[in-house]
Structures are given as C-alpha cells and as structure tokens.
Amino acid sequence: MDDLTAILVAKLQLEDIDELTDRSKDKQGCLTDADHALIAYKEELQELETFISDRRLGRSISEAVQSDGEYITAARVEEQNALRDRHLACALGGVRDSQKDAADKLAYVDVDEELLRRLSLLNDSQNPFSLSEESHIAGEPSTSESVLSHTTASEIPRRQCVACQERKHTFDVLEAPCHHIYCRDCVSDLFQTSTTDESLFPPRCCRQNIPLTLASDFLTSQFMDRFEEKEIEFTTLDRTYCAQSTCSAFIPSHRIDGDRASCPMCHQDTCTICKGLSHDEDCPNDRALQNLLATAAEAGWRRCYACRRFVELEQGCNHMTCLCRAEFCYSAFMLEEPRLFNATISPVMLKSNNDGWNTLYRIYANDMSANTNAGYMYADRTYAKSVITHFLSTYLNADNAAFRPATAVDGTGCKDVKHR
Incomplete structure (x- = not known):
C-alpha cells in the first residue's frame, strides 16, 4: 500500500470512530469504557497519519538530494557568484545595491553525511518502513482494519538501546562510534550526568568518546552551551574556583590576571595560588616567591x-x-x-x-x-x-618642586642605569 492510500484509510477510520463515538453517548453525555478505547485508537490513527505525511516529505527531500544534489549545488554556486559580481559592480560604480540586504538574509544549509543517511533511510524501499502489500498476513482479507493494525507498530523499524534494552524507532536512536545504539532518553541522560560527574566526562562508549555534534539532535541548545562550559572546566589542569563559599563557581582563564581571578558570577576576587580570597600582600603559600624574596634580600x-x-x-x-x-x-x-x-x-x-x-x-x-x-x-x-x-x-x-625624590642627594642629575 502506498502512502496516499494509507492516509485515505486512516481518514476513513477516523470518520468511523467519530460516528461511533457520537452515537454511543447517552443523554448525559458520559462516555463508556468502549468509548474511551475508541478515543485512544483515534489518537493512534492521528499519529499514524502525521507520521506518514512527515515520511513523504522526508522521502521527497531525500530523492531530491540524491538525484539532483550535484545540479542544486552547481546552481547555488552560480547564484552566489552572480550575487558577488553584482555587489562588486555596484560598489565600484558607487551605486547602492537595493538587493544586497535581501541577499544577505539568504541562508543555505549544507547537507552533512548524517542528515543524508537519515533521509536515505526514509527513502529505502527495501526496509520494513514501507507499507507494502507483501507485509500483509497471507490469507487475511485486505480490510482497512487489518492494514492499519499491521502498520501502526510492527512494520516501523526499531533498534534496541544497549542502555535501557528497549526497542526504539530508527530515527530516534544514536549510533555511537563503537556502533552501539543509544535511544534519545539514554543519550540525554548520559550527557547530563557527564556534566555533574567528572569521571563520566567526556561521554563515551567502549572507551571511545561520543562527540557532542553526534548527539546535537537529542540535546537542547541551552544544554549544549552548558556542556561546552563544562568541557573548558574539566580540561583545565590548574583550576581556580571562587573562594566565596556561597558561590564556588569555576573561574575560566580569561578572567585571571596574574594571581588574581575574578569570579564571573559574584565578581569576588580569588588568589590563584592559595585558592583563598584575594589579598594585596604577597601570597604566603607562593613558595617560588618566598625563595625569590630570600635571594633578593x-x-x-x-x-x-x-x-x-x-x-x-x-x-x-x-x-x-x-x-x-x-x-x-x-x-x-x-x-x-x-x-x-x-x-x-x-x-x-x-x-x-x-x-x-x-x-x-x-x-x-x-x-x-x-x-x-x-x-x-x-x-x-x-x-x-x-x-x-x-x-x-x-x-x-x-608640585613641580625644584628638588625631586628621584634626584641624587647632592642635587646632580641622574643618568640612565641598568636594571633587572
């Protein structure tokens, strides 16, 4: 069965459910257990209808990328060259380019290998993702009920997560560099935990790191920003944390000047040597400085x-x-x-x-x-x-006094001296 036929069958089923639900209501408008079952089945049909529509769109994009990718790329390059030539000509001629602002807003998204792989998966006619007639049970009448019962769950490809052992949709899993499969929830938990437990950072499987870019589809932009901040913290060798006990925030290197570190959260200064509150005097815990002071004396x-x-x-x-x-x-x-x-x-x-x-x-x-x-x-x-x-x-x-403290005692002028 093709996608359009499946969508039509789903719509007919939805109409039948609406009719049965309205007919079964009593005078008070209460719903029976059978009515609740019909409502649940209606929700599944609506999800299936949305899923098939999204799949058709993904398949169309995939076919366009695979068949016309080279032509689309060539056309895009040619268009960009034409725009640059126009901008240059207008600039040399002193003419204001009215199309420059609109052209600057044009954004082109490059299709990476991971996106191409997912689109190819949706366009694979040989995988069990497709609603084909061969998938029906032999001898079973091809009714709308039997078709939908076999296409809602069993024919959608799933892969087993190595963490939770549950089978998830192919588009909802991540394949680690070691080829182990993780579902969306487990990937999110792994990355979340790695930011609080340094022993789990960076996220890895089979001693191979899982790049943040590989899991970007399963993480929010706010979390990815926080993950990058934690990456800077965990990869810093001699770390400095805010000496204020109520803060204790990590102080990055760009906020450190000499032996004084300024907290980005509470703006309290911390000594990078003794890790305590900053002080104007030489840090007593600076052994190198103490040795230098003894040598200087x-x-x-x-x-x-x-x-x-x-x-x-x-x-x-x-x-x-x-x-x-x-x-x-x-x-x-x-x-x-x-x-x-x-x-x-x-x-x-x-x-x-x-x-x-x-x-x-x-x-x-x-x-x-x-x-x-x-x-x-x-x-x-x-x-x-x-x-x-x-x-x-x-x-x-x-005060512009005639005698300055930098002048010799006998009043003679000073000469340049060598210093270290």
Missing part, C-alpha cells in the same frame, strides 16, 4: 612600589626607572640611611609649609626610625609602606 635587590618587580642597580646613580615607568630612588629604600629621606623631604617641607604634609612627614620619619633600630629594610616591609613612598613621589612631582 641576600643580593640587596629592591622591589618597585608600583608593579612589585625586583630591581638591581649595577651602575650609575640611584635614580631608577622601572619597566612599568615608575621612578624611585634606589638608596632611599634602605632604612639604615634615614638621612636620605630627610635630605629629600626637608626642602619641600620648607617650601610648602603645609600642616598635613608635616604630620605625614613626622609619622613616616618615626616609622623609619623604629624600623631602622629593628634592623629592617624597606624592601621587606608591607606593601602599605610602599604606597606612602608612591604618594610622596607623586606629590613632589605634581
């Missing part, structure tokens, strides 16, 4: 107050210009010589005669004296102290 290196780079004076004066363009005096970082600080600040204090400046000077000078007695060096103190030095340098430079 032995060698007498200084740290830039702005970018925290290590700087070593090899020759020249004490005026240092860091790679970040910050300037400072190399000798002023040594607390054992407070006279350098006094020689630098005193002339400006006398010039400015500012009470706030004098107060800041006294606090800073006392702190220098206390740390000098303790034998500390400026390079080993907290970052907050370096902020004061930065403020002093900024203030003096902004």
Whole structure:
C-alpha cells in the first residue's frame, strides 16, 4: 500500500470512530469504557497519519538530494557568484545595491553525511518502513482494519538501546562510534550526568568518546552551551574556583590576571595560588616567591612600589626607572640611611609649609626610625609602606618642586642605569 492510500484509510477510520463515538453517548453525555478505547485508537490513527505525511516529505527531500544534489549545488554556486559580481559592480560604480540586504538574509544549509543517511533511510524501499502489500498476513482479507493494525507498530523499524534494552524507532536512536545504539532518553541522560560527574566526562562508549555534534539532535541548545562550559572546566589542569563559599563557581582563564581571578558570577576576587580570597600582600603559600624574596634580600635587590618587580642597580646613580615607568630612588629604600629621606623631604617641607604634609612627614620619619633600630629594610616591609613612598613621589612631582625624590642627594642629575 502506498502512502496516499494509507492516509485515505486512516481518514476513513477516523470518520468511523467519530460516528461511533457520537452515537454511543447517552443523554448525559458520559462516555463508556468502549468509548474511551475508541478515543485512544483515534489518537493512534492521528499519529499514524502525521507520521506518514512527515515520511513523504522526508522521502521527497531525500530523492531530491540524491538525484539532483550535484545540479542544486552547481546552481547555488552560480547564484552566489552572480550575487558577488553584482555587489562588486555596484560598489565600484558607487551605486547602492537595493538587493544586497535581501541577499544577505539568504541562508543555505549544507547537507552533512548524517542528515543524508537519515533521509536515505526514509527513502529505502527495501526496509520494513514501507507499507507494502507483501507485509500483509497471507490469507487475511485486505480490510482497512487489518492494514492499519499491521502498520501502526510492527512494520516501523526499531533498534534496541544497549542502555535501557528497549526497542526504539530508527530515527530516534544514536549510533555511537563503537556502533552501539543509544535511544534519545539514554543519550540525554548520559550527557547530563557527564556534566555533574567528572569521571563520566567526556561521554563515551567502549572507551571511545561520543562527540557532542553526534548527539546535537537529542540535546537542547541551552544544554549544549552548558556542556561546552563544562568541557573548558574539566580540561583545565590548574583550576581556580571562587573562594566565596556561597558561590564556588569555576573561574575560566580569561578572567585571571596574574594571581588574581575574578569570579564571573559574584565578581569576588580569588588568589590563584592559595585558592583563598584575594589579598594585596604577597601570597604566603607562593613558595617560588618566598625563595625569590630570600635571594633578593641576600643580593640587596629592591622591589618597585608600583608593579612589585625586583630591581638591581649595577651602575650609575640611584635614580631608577622601572619597566612599568615608575621612578624611585634606589638608596632611599634602605632604612639604615634615614638621612636620605630627610635630605629629600626637608626642602619641600620648607617650601610648602603645609600642616598635613608635616604630620605625614613626622609619622613616616618615626616609622623609619623604629624600623631602622629593628634592623629592617624597606624592601621587606608591607606593601602599605610602599604606597606612602608612591604618594610622596607623586606629590613632589605634581608640585613641580625644584628638588625631586628621584634626584641624587647632592642635587646632580641622574643618568640612565641598568636594571633587572
């Protein structure tokens, strides 16, 4: 039986069911058990009618792709070339192309191998998908009831899912790279579980990964976006998660700057070294940095107050210009010589005669004296102290004072120096 005949038989059956249902209603309009059975059978007939119509459309597309695919491709290429020539001619001639906007909206969908395989399956006249007369039981009268009873379920091809062991329609299953069959529900469950259980990521069967593109027909676009995010997370070696206990979101690499990671969810900063909340000081858990600090202390290196780079004076004066363009005096970082600080600040204090400046000077000078007695060096103190030095340098430079902290004590100009 061809598709049109099957659809006609289904419509006749639907009309008979409607007539029987209306006739069997009692005066109160209640339905009996037999009426409910007829309604259920009616729903099956409607599904069969829709299925046959969809199959005819798929078969028509498949035949067109198989028979006219080369001609369609050639015609499409020729049309695209003509459109490009028109756009180029209009652009060279300074003429507005009225058809350009409409042409840009044209979308062509390439038929991949998987889609071609499915369309070929629908167009296979030898598979049990077709409603042929040979499929009828021998000797059985070819009535509409017998035809529909044998075409609703038994003649639609099914394949068994290796996970749930249920037999599903061929168009509703996925064949893994290892040739095992999974139904739609099991594929969805496998991919969903892999995003919450890292041991199951990536989804695989027989130790062969199942590509996301292979299962795209069975997954929503929202889930595929989330799956790709999880793929980035699970493939990251040294991961950083938000230190905020109420968040704990994964922080991708493009949101990490140095040892500071910004959470994309709550925007809390996390230290990438100790994985705790971000801190301004050097991370105590950074063993490499601690070893470098010990080496710098032995060698007498200084740290830039702005970018925290290590700087070593090899020759020249004490005026240092860091790679970040910050300037400072190399000798002023040594607390054992407070006279350098006094020689630098005193002339400006006398010039400015500012009470706030004098107060800041006294606090800073006392702190220098206390740390000098303790034998500390400026390079080993907290970052907050370096902020004061930065403020002093900024203030003096902004004030256009004749004497700057980056100038040598004797007032001579500084020369370029080498630094690391």
